[in-house]
Structure formats: C-alpha cells, structure tokens
Amino acid sequence: MQNKDISEAGATANGRFPVALFCLTAGAFAIGMTEFVIMGLLPNVANDLKVTIPQAGQLITGYALGVAVGAPLLTIATNRVAQKQLLCLLMLIFIIGNLVAAIAPNYNVLMISRLVTALAHGTFLGTGSLIAARLVRPDKRAGAVSLVLAGLTIANIIGVPFGTLIGQQLGWRSSFGAITIMGVISLIGIIWLIPKIHQTEQPSLAKEVRSLLQPQVLLILATGAFGCCSLFTVFTYITPMLTDVTGFQESNVTWILVMYGIGVTLGNLIGGRLADWKLMPSVITIFGLLSVLLFILSGVLHWPVLTLIVIFLWGMAAFGIMPGIQLRIMNLAHEAPRLAATSSHSALNLGNAAGAFIGGVVITHVGLLYVPLVGGVLAAIGTGGAVLSYYMVEKRKQHAA
Secondary structure, three states, X not given: OOOOEEEOOOOOOOOOOOOXXXXXXXXXXXXXXXXXXXXXXXXXHHHHHOOOHHHHHHHHHXXXXXXXXXXXXXXXXXXXXXXXXXXXXXXXXXXXXXHHHHHOOOHHHHXXXXXXXXXXXXXXXXXXXXXXXXOOOXXXXXXXXXXXXXXXXXXXXXXXXXXXXXXXXXXHHHHHHHHHHHHHHHHHHHHHHXXXXXXXXXXXXXXXXXXHOOHHHHHHXXXXXHHHHHHHHHHOOHHHHHHHHHOOOHHHHHHHHHHHHHHHHHHHHHHHHHHHHOHHHHHHHHHHHHHHHHHHHHHHOOOHHHXXXXXXXXXXXXXXXXXXXXXXXXXHOOOOHHHHHHHHHHHHHHHHHHHHHHHHHHHHHOOHHHHHHHHHHHHXXXXXXXXXXXXXXXXXXXXXX
16 A cells, blocks of 8 residues: 555545554554653652652643744745655654653753654644545545544543553653654554655645735634633643542542543544534534533532533533644645644644643632633633634635625
8 A cells, every 4th residue: 555646635435534544543642642641750750860840840841842833843844845755754753752762861861852752743743634634535534634633632541541650660761662662663554554645736835834824824723722722721730620629539530531531532533523514613612612611610610520520521622623623724724734734733732831821820819710710711712713713714705706
C-alpha cells in the first residue's frame, strides 16, 4: 500500500475507515502521552533532577508554548515538503525528542527536549487531519478527523495511567523510553500504510498566509481557543475541586478522571459524526450544552453523585466540539490547509495556557466553587463565536447567490 497514490481531493470509495487512519491515531496517542504523562511524574522528575515542583511544572507550560509557537513556524518552514514525507519527518523529531528526554542529564536538557518534541505536536495533528480527510469520502471527513484526534483522548484514559505506572515503578525515564518505542512503531506504520498524496499544484506560502488571515478563519480559531480555555480553566484544578469541595478521597480521583476520559473519547467520536451530518448547527448546540453543564457543575459540586454525572457529560461536550472546529477551519481556509490545520492547535494550546491562568486567578480571589462558573462564561463566549461564524458564512453565501 505504500506505493499507492491518492489525489489531493480524492477519497476512498467505500464508507469504512482505511487501516492507514489508525497509524495516525497511534501517532496522536503517542503525542498525547508525551504531553500529559509528565503530570503524574512531576514529584519523581523534581526529586531526580533536584528542582522544585513548580520548576518541574514549567516542563508542561514550556511544552504548550512550544506547540503554540512551533506549529505554525514549522509548517511555514516545511511548506513545500510532501505530506507523507512531512509526517515521517515530524515523527522522527518526536522520537529524537523523547529519546533525549529519557537520557536527559539535567533539567535544562529535559526542557530543551520537551520544546523539540512540541514542534512535532501541532504540525503532526494538523497534517494528519488533512490526510485523514482525504482518505475517506467527503461525508466521512469529520469522522476521520475525530478518529485521529481520538488518539489524544485515548491517551488520557490508557496511556497516561500506564505511563505513570511505568514511571513510578521503573523511574520516570522509562516512561519516555516507552513513548519513544511507540513513536518508532507509528513511524513504521506511516511509512508502510499511508499512501502518497499527489498534490495538483505547488503550495503557495503567501496564499496560505492570506487565507489564514481571513476574518472568518480568525474568528473560528478564536472560538476554538475559548472552548479550550473553558476546558482548562476547570480541568487544571479538577483534583482540588473533587477533594476539597465535593469530598472525594484523593485515591478516587484517578478513577474519576478515567471516567471523564471515557466521556471525552465518546464525545469526540460522536461529535465527529454530528459534524458530518450538520457541521455548524452541531458545533453551536454542543458549545451551548458545554456552557450549561459548567454552570450546573458549579451548583452541584457538593453532591458527589450529581458531580460525577455532570463531569462525564462535560467531558463529552468539551471534546464533542473539537472535530467540528477542526473541519470548519479546514473548510474556511481551503487555500491554506496545512497552515490553518496546524494553527488551530496553536490556538487551542494558547487557550489551554490561558485557561490554567484564569482558573488560578479565580481560586486566588473568589475560591474553587466559582471555577466552573467562569468556565461556563468562557464557553458561552465560544458559543457566541460559533453563532457569529455561522451567520457570517451564511450571509456571504446569500450575497454570492
């Protein structure tokens, strides 16, 4: 299959997802692990490298900023590289970054390795989403994108707990060693299973930048950022909320997060199918539900059973919007497919960082109970952005008619 070509606008004839898609899912799974597994290993890393917990925490912040800044820059730098070759290059960067992390002699080298690895994150997911959309029929595009992004969500359910367990039993370096092996497996799969993409014309960097800077594209990027900002405002501080407000034992939080991760994965897959059916109406509806659920969560935090139910539904809604947002960006910026697809991950990671900061400010000034309330307000702003995006495009269609 490695010698098979598909046209840039082509797709498979049947409605089933090709096996090649699962190579992209595996790559996204490995990326999800390397981003999040360190959260469970911070004390181990801090003790081994003789740094404080806050300093170790900067390894997470540095990675997010590396994704935000590195994704568009790397996409611009590799604008003329064929998509399959680019995927192989990105996975090679990912493998090298994690291998260096596994043998890093000190904190500075570990930070550099995290920044290098982050370069591959957004560009891999963006390019992988583009390839996924071209491997299937047009009416299956959002579902294919959601299958790739499902690798990130599954990493939170299986990969992160498994990687944390490895790190706690064999040392934190073993976790990055395991991720390196997964990267190698993914690279082999990409080489052998992903078909070559035949590009009908040479990509123009100037055209990509102009297309990305369209008001409609910038609006939907900002909308997605507000969605992630809403998510991380709450998710960053979910453990203290569950223990200090709801009253769960700390030992129970891991299983609650696994339950949340199951909701996230289901929401991602269902959101992809809904986006294939009715793209923007489904995004607007799920965004609205996300806002409502966070308002409800703020009111039921003192009731454990209700809290669990709402957290599960919140996870579904939070990631249910992601495939639709990604496909909307790809549709609006069809002349800048690579830059738009990777810039979306930059915008989402900026939202992640902003959400963690906003949640901390809320806790400092008014308390944990109000964190979901603020998250709901941010989701409501995102809902407004989705509605405005839909209105702008529909109005443009009417004028064109």
